Amino acid sequence: MQELVKINNLSKKYRKNSFYSLKDVNVTINDGDIIGLIGKNGAGKSTFLKLITKAINPTTGSIEYKGQNIHQADNVLEPFGIMIETVFLPYLSVIDNLNFYLEIHNKTEYKDNIKNTLNLVGLWAHRNRKPADFSFGMKQRVALAIALVTEPSFLILDEPFVGLDPVGVSNLIDILKQWASKRQVTMIISSHQLEELESLCTRYIFIDQGQLRKAFNKNVALMEIQTTKLSDDLIKTLKQYGQTVEYNAQNNKIVISKDISQKDLNNLLLILTQAQVINSISNNNSQLKGFFDTEKG
Numbered sequence: 517m518q519e520l521v522k523i524n525n526l527s528k529k530y531r532k533n534s535f536y537s538l539k540d541v542n543v544t545i546n547d548g549d550i551i552g553l554i555g556k557n558g559a560g561k562s563t564f565l566k567l568i569t570k571a572i573n574p575t576t577g578s579i580e581y582k583g584q585n586i587h588q589a590d591n592v593l594e595p596f597g598i599m600i601e602t603v604f605l606p607y608l609s610v611i612d613n614l615n616f617y618l619e620i621h622n623k624t625e626y627k628d629n630i631k632n633t634l635n636l637v638g639l640w641a642h643r644n645r646k647p648a649d650f651s652f653g654m655k656q657r658v659a660l661a662i663a664l665v666t667e668p669s670f671l672i673l674d675e676p677f678v679g680l681d682p683v684g685v686s687n688l689i690d691i692l693k694q695w696a697s698k699r700q701v702t703m704i705i706s707s708h709q710l711e712e713l714e715s716l717c718t719r720y721i722f723i724d725q726g727q728l729r730k731a732f733n734k735n736v737a738l739m740e741i742q743t744t745k746l747s748d749d750l751i752k753t754l755k756q757y758g759q760t761v762e763y764n765a766q767n768n769k770i771v772i773s774k775d776i777s778q779k780d781l782n783n784l785l786l787i788l789t790q791a792q793v794i795n796s797i798s799n800n801n802s803q804l805k806g807f808f809d810t811e812k813g
């Protein structure tokens with residue numbers, strides 16, 4: 517996969533703080549990645565997204581988009597669709613907001629997209645109303661329409677599910693899935709709603725106290741095995757299964773990926789059964805929840 521964004525030793529210390537909100541982050545984002553950005557409150561997620569969208573400058577380090585340092589180049593954000601802070605004007609109608617947005621960004625060639633975009637986010641029927649009178653979820657959808665109207669190939673969404681009811685959340689996921697299925701698009705979505713992220717994302721970036729703790733691909737788990745403490749020999753054996761089998765020594769959990777071959781799966785279960793180390797076997801539905809548990813422990 518082609519490298520799209522390269523983040524090099526990125527750090528940010530806000531002027532009035534004595535601490536770094538982001539410290540020495542190095543990560544690469546590939547074309548087509550749908551990234552879930554996760555981390556506790558205050559971890560640095562919004563800071564990370566604001567740096568990528570040039571809303572703020574790094575203290576040190578750089579962000580390259582297709583090889584260009586975004587903070588040193590002009591017009592580099594052209595292919596970006598951004599939903600970070602409220603960008604619409606509450607007392608202009610929805611349709612006027614979109615027209616206005618396209619005009620001030622010199623992107624009037626996308627005016628023909630307005631109808632389709634508003635249909636996609638379910639706001640076409642409300643196009644002549646003003647967002648000031650909208651519910652929170654409808655306001656979120658106005659912001660999303662603004663992010664999508666220029667058909668961005670790189671979409672950056674900060675907590676898009678916050679404040680939406682379950683129907684709103686599932687509609688938004690459908691919209692994003694539909695969007696991604698129709699075009700080559702890269703997304704970064706920050707959220708605390710792990711289940712929602714898991715239904716969308718192909719990769720995750722976990723930030724903790726301003727540091728990138730882990731960047732990892734979605735590992736579609738087939739099952740999770742709770743074991744007793746494993747011997748070094750058994751741990752060595754597990755390593756032979758490569759990425760399809762992950763063992764966490766902290767909580768004695770083995771996660772088996774869906775990619776494992778039938779032969780390997782049978783072998784592995786036989787070995788574990790003979791060693792009499794299995795406590796329980798379950799379906800592992802949430803890679804992220806398990807990951808947070810591990811981090812706490």
Ligand SMILES: Nc1ncnc2c1ncn2[C@@H]1O[C@H](COP(=O)(O)OP(=O)(O)OP(=O)(O)O)[C@@H](O)[C@H]1O
Nearest residue numbers: 530532533537555556557558559560561562563564
């Ligand atoms: N403009 C600012 N000035 C000073 N400090 C800031 C500013 N913005 C964020 N911070 C601080 O930087 C740290 C990271 O904040 P950030 O908003 O990036 O976290 P977050 O992971 O997005 O949190 P949340 O999940 O609560 O939205 C926090 O300690 C926060 O107080």
